[in-house]
Amino acid sequence: MAKVLIIGGGGAGLVSALSAHEAGAEVIVVSKTLPTRSQTSMAQGGMNAVLGGDDSIESHIADTLRSSAGLGDEKQITFMCENAPDAVRWCNSMGLPFSRDKSGEIARRRLGGASAPRACYAQDYTGLKLLHTLYDQCLKAKITFQNERFLLNLIVDEESNRVLGATFLDIATGEVEEIRADAVILATGGYGGIYGKHSTNSVQATGDGLAAAIRAGAKLADLEFIQFHPTALKNSSILISESARGAGGYLLNANKERFTDELAPRDVVARAIHEEMTKSGAVYLDIRHLGEEFINHELPQERKLAQIYEGIDPVHELIPIKPSAHYSMGGIEVDAQCMSSVSGLFAVGECANHKTHGANRLGGNSLLELVVFGRHCGKNAAEFGARNPVPALDNSQLAKDINFVRGVMYFTNQIDFYQKQEMLANIFYNNVGLVREEMGLKAVLGAIRQMQKELPFMGPKDKSKVCNTNLVEFIEFGNKVELAEIIVVCAISRSESRGAHYRGDIPARNDVMFGAHTITWREGGVLCADFME
Amino acid sequence: MEIKILRGEEAQSYNVELEGVTLLTVLNHIKTKIDSTLTYSHGCRSGVCGSCAVRVNGREQLMCEYKPNEGDTIEPIRNARTIRDLVVDSSHLERFNTQAQAWTEGSREGNVSEEEVSSIQTQSDCILCSSCMSACPVYAVNPDFIGPFALTRVWRYVSDAREISSDAKISAVQTNGIWDCTLCGECVPVCPQNIAPAQDIQMLRTKSGMLGYQDPNMASTFGGGLDFGSGSF
Numbered sequence: 001m002a003k004v005l006i007i008g009g010g011g012a013g014l015v016s017a018l019s020a021h022e023a024g025a026e027v028i029v030v031s032k033t034l035p036t037r038s039q040t041s042m043a044q045g046g047m048n049a050v051l052g053g054d055d056s057i058e059s060h061i062a063d064t065l066r067s068s069a070g071l072g073d074e075k076q077i078t079f080m081c082e083n084a085p086d087a088v089r090w091c092n093s094m095g096l097p098f099s100r101d102k103s104g105e106i107a108r109r110r111l112g113g114a115s116a117p118r119a120c121y122a123q124d125y126t127g128l129k130l131l132h133t134l135y136d137q138c139l140k141a142k143i144t145f146q147n148e149r150f151l152l153n154l155i156v157d158e159e160s161n162r163v164l165g166a167t168f169l170d171i172a173t174g175e176v177e178e179i180r181a182d183a184v185i186l187a188t189g190g191y192g193g194i195y196g197k198h199s200t201n202s203v204q205a206t207g208d209g210l211a212a213a214i215r216a217g218a219k220l221a222d223l224e225f226i227q228f229h230p231t232a233l234k235n236s237s238i239l240i241s242e243s244a245r246g247a248g249g250y251l252l253n254a255n256k257e258r259f260t261d262e263l264a265p266r267d268v269v270a271r272a273i274h275e276e277m278t279k280s281g282a283v284y285l286d287i288r289h290l291g292e293e294f295i296n297h298e299l300p301q302e303r304k305l306a307q308i309y310e311g312i313d314p315v316h317e318l319i320p321i322k323p324s325a326h327y328s329m330g331g332i333e334v335d336a337q338c339m340s341s342v343s344g345l346f347a348v349g350e351c352a353n354h355k356t357h358g359a360n361r362l363g364g365n366s367l368l369e370l371v372v373f374g375r376h377c378g379k380n381a382a383e384f385g386a387r388n389p390v391p392a393l394d395n396s397q398l399a400k401d402i403n404f405v406r407g408v409m410y411f412t413n414q415i416d417f418y419q420k421q422e423m424l425a426n427i428f429y430n431n432v433g434l435v436r437e438e439m440g441l442k443a444v445l446g447a448i449r450q451m452q453k454e455l456p457f458m459g460p461k462d463k464s465k466v467c468n469t470n471l472v473e474f475i476e477f478g479n480k481v482e483l484a485e486i487i488v489v490c491a492i493s494r495s496e497s498r499g500a501h502y503r504g505d506i507p508a509r510n511d512v513m514f515g516a517h518t519i520t521w522r523e524g525g526v527l528c529a530d531f532m533e
Numbered sequence: 534m535e536i537k538i539l540r541g542e543e544a545q546s547y548n549v550e551l552e553g554v555t556l557l558t559v560l561n562h563i564k565t566k567i568d569s570t571l572t573y574s575h576g577c578r579s580g581v582c583g584s585c586a587v588r589v590n591g592r593e594q595l596m597c598e599y600k601p602n603e604g605d606t607i608e609p610i611r612n613a614r615t616i617r618d619l620v621v622d623s624s625h626l627e628r629f630n631t632q633a634q635a636w637t638e639g640s641r642e643g644n645v646s647e648e649e650v651s652s653i654q655t656q657s658d659c660i661l662c663s664s665c666m667s668a669c670p671v672y673a674v675n676p677d678f679i680g681p682f683a684l685t686r687v688w689r690y691v692s693d694a695r696e697i698s699s700d701a702k703i704s705a706v707q708t709n710g711i712w713d714c715t716l717c718g719e720c721v722p723v724c725p726q727n728i729a730p731a732q733d734i735q736m737l738r739t740k741s742g743m744l745g746y747q748d749p750n751m752a753s754t755f756g757g758g759l760d761f762g763s764g765s766f
Binding site: 033034036037038039041042089092093094095097098099100101102103104105122123125127128129132135136137139140145147148172202203204236238239301304305308309311418422460461462464466467468469470 | 553555564565566569570572573574575576577578579580581582583584598600616617618620622623624626627630631634635636637639640642644645646647649650653654657658659660661686690693695696
């Protein structure tokens with residue numbers, strides 16, 4: 001029986017776990033928090049699937065391809081869209097309580113960039129209910145969970161380029177341990193956390209899996225593509241779901257006038273808002289005309305969050321908003337089987353780049369992606385593990401990581417990493433955000449390289465062995481800095497504008513030079529980047 | 534503003550110049566600017582990940598939704614082992630949900646009315662923050678009580694119009710389950726998602742009665758000796 005190690009307990013991790021289990025593997029899911037506390041809980045809008053009516057799978061494919069701005073892979077997108085109806089039925093068979101329409105069929109709503117209403121949803125709690133339903137099924141399947149374990153590194157045999165397992169910090173005890181497995185799946189989520197308070201993401205979205213993957217020799221793809229959600233609360237970057245606009249919400253400028261098509265794809269709307277904010281100083285979301293009853297029924301979270309974080313009631317008042325970093329299109333480069341360039345190392349969900357979103361993701365396609373590719377990935381990993389049992393090789397990774405965790409306590413703490421983290425978030429939002437220019441990008445790169453040199457002068461202040469979240473946050477910061485450099489290098493290299501990557505100094509798209517993926521990897525510690533088909 | 538945070542045996546006071554923000558924002562300020570050793574759990578900042586439940590002046594709150602006042606005392610939630618400061622051992626979530634068999638045995642396809650879905654809408658809003666468990670007095674006498682969140686979860690699946698078989702679940706909650714609850718209702722007002730576990734437990738009792746299960750406490754109270762001709766004791 002193959003042993004499959006899944007790192008990350010969000011939607012992608014749990015779907016893979018069920019799928020690998022069904023394929024006969026022994027499954028262990030390791031999460032840095034608890035599965036139900038993952039980022040997936042925050043997804044609101046829905047899961048796209050064509051369930052008949054006037055819609056067609058061809059339209060779903062065409063919409064997704066169009067939005068991807070030349071970087072979506074038609075085969076992968078077709079695979080996702082064709083499997084979408086079955087993915088929704090599968091979720092229904094597990095008891096996911098989808099909202100229903102008058103006829104009793106699964107209700108669908110229209111999200112931006114979609115030619116028809118096709119996002120199946122469960123009020124504005126689609127991700128929460130999906131995640132919990134998956135968790136319940138994993139308990140039923142007796143999947144083994146190891147919670148509150150922080151991924152340090154993947155264990156790779158350099159000679160054979162084969163993954164052997166991974167090392168973790170047990171947060172509660174402070175011990176470093178290794179888990180060996182026949183196949184490893186990374187399902188660790190995105191890297192939006194780099195943008196700090198300018199991101200809608202959970203504070204956990206620090207790209208740990210991507211950073212570990214590139215350290216282990218894997219390739220990353222298209223990291224410069226980060227989606228900015230048009231409507232986050234102005235002060236806190238807390239998400240106001242796209243369904244608010246799908247239901248008829250307006251965007252207003254400081255003069256209370258509409259200025260854009262609210263249901264264009266996210267990159268277009270977000271840039272229109274950015275431009276309007278620069279011009280008139282403020283942008284608001286107006287859902288007052290939808291009425292109290294509708295808001296309470298369809299957008300209850302939005303109302304509550306606007307009251308807590310902005311002190312306004314959207315039933316009677318305008319909601320102050322700004323675009324915020326929301327989704328990482330870039331990720332670990334994987335093939336059609338979800339395997340990375342390291343043998344036996346798979347990746348799925350937001351941490352992977354399945355080439356389904358390209359340069360810009362459509363609302364409702366991320367939950368869909370994690371279900372469709374999660375099922376695919378779990379099965380593939382189980383089969384790979386059964387065919388290629390992991391060799392029992394000596395490896396020094398565990399010893400190195402034990403030394404690191406011991407040694408990091410002696411870092412000098414002359415520089416406060418929390419301050420640097422806040423600075424990184426601010427310079428990223430302002431220079432690696434909606435509109436980028438070479439000058440700003442290069443300045444950020446300089447600042448990041450400085451931070452890399454300064455890391456030994458930072459470190460955790462808390463010296464506790466038990467439950468040291470200060471230590472965890474410092475390692476997360478290290479991962480952010482590692483990825484920040486790669487993102488900026490990609491953004492500088494891509495001298496064109498495409499989807500979510502908009503260069504103010506080069507607004508045109510250039511298919512001849514850049515109609516390809518930005519692939520990055522390390523060779524002997526040196527960061528390499530190239531454009532590849 | 535001064536707030537007190539229980540850290541192990543002793544409370545520590547912190548003075549923070551922040552107004553109109555959430556308790557989580559205050560703690561983040563303390564951790565990043567004043568005292569990096571302060572330890573707590575958080576994630577989404579928006580009330581859906583269930584990480585940040587604590588007790589404020591003896592009442593359960595999500596830190597990301599609660600706005601603190603001068604003199605507030607913050608403690609970890611109860612009925613779970615404290616690991617450090619405000620972080621508690623959360624293994625009970627897996628343990629109780631597994632014991633209660635809180636999952637579907639199979640869900641039929643086909644249409645379901647809006648009313649049927651809305652009847653399980655609130656129960657499926659649960660974020661597993663453990664506030665209900667913390668407020669529950671039964672744990673003082675029975676640490677193995679399956680408890681409010683898991684029982685609400687069971688009722689959510691049992692009452693799902695699509696569920697094909699709920700008998701095993703009903704059977705799983707007879708011991709350390711629905712009959713151990715005192716229906717005191719302490720779990721109800723502390724739920725950040727407006728779920729009423731006590732009510733769901735009451736529903737499970739009714740359903741159990743219909744399937745022929747009896748309240749074991751009643752049976753033992755009367756020892757089976759004098760039932761005055763009534764089978765219900």
